[in-house]
Amino acid sequence: MERDLFVSVLAAVVGDAHVLTDPGMTGGYETDFTRRFGGPARAVVRPGSPEEVAAVVAACAEAGVPIVPQGGNTGLVGGGVPRNREVVLSLRRLASVERVDPVAQQVTAGAGVTLAALQRAVRSERLDFGVDFAARDAATVGGMIATNAGGERVLRYGTMRACAAGVEAVLADGSVISQLAGLPKDNTGYDLTGLLVGNEGTLGVVTRARLRLVPLLPARATALVALPSLASAVELLASLRSLRSLEMAEFMLPAGLSLVCRHTGLPAPFAAPYGAYVLVECADSTSPLDALLSVLSSVPDALVAVDAADRQRLWTYREAHTEAISAAGVAVKLDVAVPLGALPAFVEDLEGLVAGRAVMYLFGHLAEGNVHVNLLAAESPSELSEAVLRRVAAVGGSISAEHGVGAAKARWLGLSRSPASLAAMRAIKSALDPSGLLNPGVLLAD
Amino acid sequence: MERDLFVSVLAAVVGDAHVLTDPGMTGGYETDFTRRFGGPARAVVRPGSPEEVAAVVAACAEAGVPIVPQGGNTGLVGGGVPRNREVVLSLRRLASVERVDPVAQQVTAGAGVTLAALQRAVRSERLDFGVDFAARDAATVGGMIATNAGGERVLRYGTMRACAAGVEAVLADGSVISQLAGLPKDNTGYDLTGLLVGNEGTLGVVTRARLRLVPLLPARATALVALPSLASAVELLASLRSLRSLEMAEFMLPAGLSLVCRHTGLPAPFAAPYGAYVLVECADSTSPLDALLSVLSSVPDALVAVDAADRQRLWTYREAHTEAISAAGVAVKLDVAVPLGALPAFVEDLEGLVAGRAVMYLFGHLAEGNVHVNLLAAESPSELSEAVLRRVAAVGGSISAEHGVGAAKARWLGLSRSPASLAAMRAIKSALDPSGLLNPGVLLAD
Numbered sequence: 001m002e003r004d005l006f007v008s009v010l011a012a013v014v015g016d017a018h019v020l021t022d023p024g025m026t027g028g029y030e031t032d033f034t035r036r037f038g039g040p041a042r043a044v045v046r047p048g049s050p051e052e053v054a055a056v057v058a059a060c061a062e063a064g065v066p067i068v069p070q071g072g073n074t075g076l077v078g079g080g081v082p083r084n085r086e087v088v089l090s091l092r093r094l095a096s097v098e099r100v101d102p103v104a105q106q107v108t109a110g111a112g113v114t115l116a117a118l119q120r121a122v123r124s125e126r127l128d129f130g131v132d133f134a135a136r137d138a139a140t141v142g143g144m145i146a147t148n149a150g151g152e153r154v155l156r157y158g159t160m161r162a163c164a165a166g167v168e169a170v171l172a173d174g175s176v177i178s179q180l181a182g183l184p185k186d187n188t189g190y191d192l193t194g195l196l197v198g199n200e201g202t203l204g205v206v207t208r209a210r211l212r213l214v215p216l217l218p219a220r221a222t223a224l225v226a227l228p229s230l231a232s233a234v235e236l237l238a239s240l241r242s243l244r245s246l247e248m249a250e251f252m253l254p255a256g257l258s259l260v261c262r263h264t265g266l267p268a269p270f271a272a273p274y275g276a277y278v279l280v281e282c283a284d285s286t287s288p289l290d291a292l293l294s295v296l297s298s299v300p301d302a303l304v305a306v307d308a309a310d311r312q313r314l315w316t317y318r319e320a321h322t323e324a325i326s327a328a329g330v331a332v333k334l335d336v337a338v339p340l341g342a343l344p345a346f347v348e349d350l351e352g353l354v355a356g357r358a359v360m361y362l363f364g365h366l367a368e369g370n371v372h373v374n375l376l377a378a379e380s381p382s383e384l385s386e387a388v389l390r391r392v393a394a395v396g397g398s399i400s401a402e403h404g405v406g407a408a409k410a411r412w413l414g415l416s417r418s419p420a421s422l423a424a425m426r427a428i429k430s431a432l433d434p435s436g437l438l439n440p441g442v443l444l445a446d
Numbered sequence: 447m448e449r450d451l452f453v454s455v456l457a458a459v460v461g462d463a464h465v466l467t468d469p470g471m472t473g474g475y476e477t478d479f480t481r482r483f484g485g486p487a488r489a490v491v492r493p494g495s496p497e498e499v500a501a502v503v504a505a506c507a508e509a510g511v512p513i514v515p516q517g518g519n520t521g522l523v524g525g526g527v528p529r530n531r532e533v534v535l536s537l538r539r540l541a542s543v544e545r546v547d548p549v550a551q552q553v554t555a556g557a558g559v560t561l562a563a564l565q566r567a568v569r570s571e572r573l574d575f576g577v578d579f580a581a582r583d584a585a586t587v588g589g590m591i592a593t594n595a596g597g598e599r600v601l602r603y604g605t606m607r608a609c610a611a612g613v614e615a616v617l618a619d620g621s622v623i624s625q626l627a628g629l630p631k632d633n634t635g636y637d638l639t640g641l642l643v644g645n646e647g648t649l650g651v652v653t654r655a656r657l658r659l660v661p662l663l664p665a666r667a668t669a670l671v672a673l674p675s676l677a678s679a680v681e682l683l684a685s686l687r688s689l690r691s692l693e694m695a696e697f698m699l700p701a702g703l704s705l706v707c708r709h710t711g712l713p714a715p716f717a718a719p720y721g722a723y724v725l726v727e728c729a730d731s732t733s734p735l736d737a738l739l740s741v742l743s744s745v746p747d748a749l750v751a752v753d754a755a756d757r758q759r760l761w762t763y764r765e766a767h768t769e770a771i772s773a774a775g776v777a778v779k780l781d782v783a784v785p786l787g788a789l790p791a792f793v794e795d796l797e798g799l800v801a802g803r804a805v806m807y808l809f810g811h812l813a814e815g816n817v818h819v820n821l822l823a824a825e826s827p828s829e830l831s832e833a834v835l836r837r838v839a840a841v842g843g844s845i846s847a848e849h850g851v852g853a854a855k856a857r858w859l860g861l862s863r864s865p866a867s868l869a870a871m872r873a874i875k876s877a878l879d880p881s882g883l884l885n886p887g888v889l890l891a892d
Binding site for chain 1 (some may be wrong): 547548549550551560593594596599600601604605607609617621622623624625627629630632633634635636637640641643644645649661669680687688690731767772779783785786787788811813814815818842843844845846847848849850853855861862863864865868869870871873874876877878889890
């Protein structure tokens, strides 16, 4: 095979060893976690510094070569893998965490730092990072910024948009914008950092981020709460919110919990079945147990954990959902959010919609009305998916709560965004990437 | 005087009574609070609904007439008053607060709702709004969004950007974008809400906002703390941050405190003078006093207040700064922020720079390194201002922490923003307002 001339241009920037074209080497960068998305890359380029990222992007701009930026490749919507022989720009080598600033309670981290590595670095300083989720060993800071990652602790700390004090990024022309001072007050123009959070690699390539840290809270209390209905779960949340130690509130439903018990062999948590379950966790510097118990005094039933083993056992009921569903079949997965007040009626409506057309398991993050919809044995998956997303849109919800739009949901974006919003987004995209070289086909489909 | 034909077009939209052209009526809209900025308006138009705002903007777009959006007109940088016979678009009639949503802990408010009216509406539901500052009786939600307002409680609740869950806004072509569902997780594209927060009226006209609320915390404890130096104040802050009830930390310096005592007749708070003073306030559902005292156990001296009268007395030492400085002369006022770790050295450097060229009083919001610089009797105010702003930029600070850029600081924006950032900002401005009709001359000077 004759060597692609442009590959030599890239090699001149980052060194031969960091431009991969051998299919044996590029495979891991070309297919995503779901194995539903991906394709061959023209090359995988692995710059080792922000300056090299800028030089790679400038070279691509000069040659008119499209780029797919990639972090830990843990995305679920095809937003970080090639679709049409693009250059994959892997940021994983930007893996350094700078010195933690204990006064500002911030740290600057490279785009390639994994969430787990970030946690290790800041926890040694008795600080923590607000966003956390299961893919922490692979997901990177750059990818988390680009996708506005969420997870379990959003009700306390917000999404990445709330946790990012600034970014350094390479724009489509190779120019670099940098706001790493981490100033909590800085009213000198448009919020370019906020615009890059959630841009899905379509406006710029994040190289470093200034991250807000939170105190590390060692004392935890966890409870699995049984409730008659999802409506009463929503009511419980209103009371739980009076606890400023509240960190997580995950909801489950009877069908999913039964499936988990069958799959894991765990006993049913309660003697009788209930209409809904909420896994609550509080964290504080001193034990939040008494405060939690006081709020739970009127619930029908609850299991409470204080030590790590008990906590893990309760968490398994929630965490094993994904695995138990996978074991039951290939699920169509949708990640949606509805206004919290509308959640109980939405779920009831969904059950009616899906009845007889698929087996459905729902669970999710209660405080954000964030429902992970899993559809098994659906006869017309695409049609049913669209029907679900239309119900979401009808109640003012979001067709993508935390996973993003990517290539997977681009055609449905109009369900959540009005023509005027889409036009504004396209205008911004054209303004910052006039040749459309950054992640073409993602977010804004042609 | 013959009537301007375009005025009739506006009157057809909002009614004759709401298009003001008589100088006796327009005066209050044409000059800002500082009396340093302003000029005659072509007309002042006061739409009564978001639909009327859209129709006014569409009419201006059609006729190529520039617009200055205006809220409570409490700005300090000339960002909300006419400069060149623009139409002033006053949003004050959009003054309705919708029903508080206690489940989501959010409320939707019109752009013309004052901060004080918002506080009254949400406090009756035992909730509160995070952002607070002295101009609450006049400042409006729309203006607070447009300027990313900050204030005293930013260390706890963030600026408006953190407190706004979504906005409805009219873009330059009269189209309306609306994100009022308030979803905490919604990854369906670019953060147009965040982009409009702090846009200073140059990208769109905010008509309504979905605001995040916080629990109303009735129990407060306040302390005025004496410290040997600003460096020790920064150290104290690190300890104070372990209190999750911490709500405010304002710093003062000996010169300012002496001026306040002379002006108000208040006694000096401590028998001996100290190098720096911090006014700390904590708020919680139960008394935060013991927790506050435990952190203050090692400070040289402190006055502690628990009842409202004591609190007010301590607050006067801080709040009377503005009045005492005004009484001493006409001050050049700069509102800057530096990285917190750099604050003590920055202030020392500033004292050296200003010595012999002006009398300087500094005070501000400690946690954000936000310094309000007041220069009295400066010989060359503009030159000295620029010298101060250059020192700010040299330590990676912001030339405008909370007041914004407006017309006043547009020429200095390049001190805080790089050419690449400015180019990105200009590209976004051109994309969303290609004819430059929204607040020309503000933020991005020609």
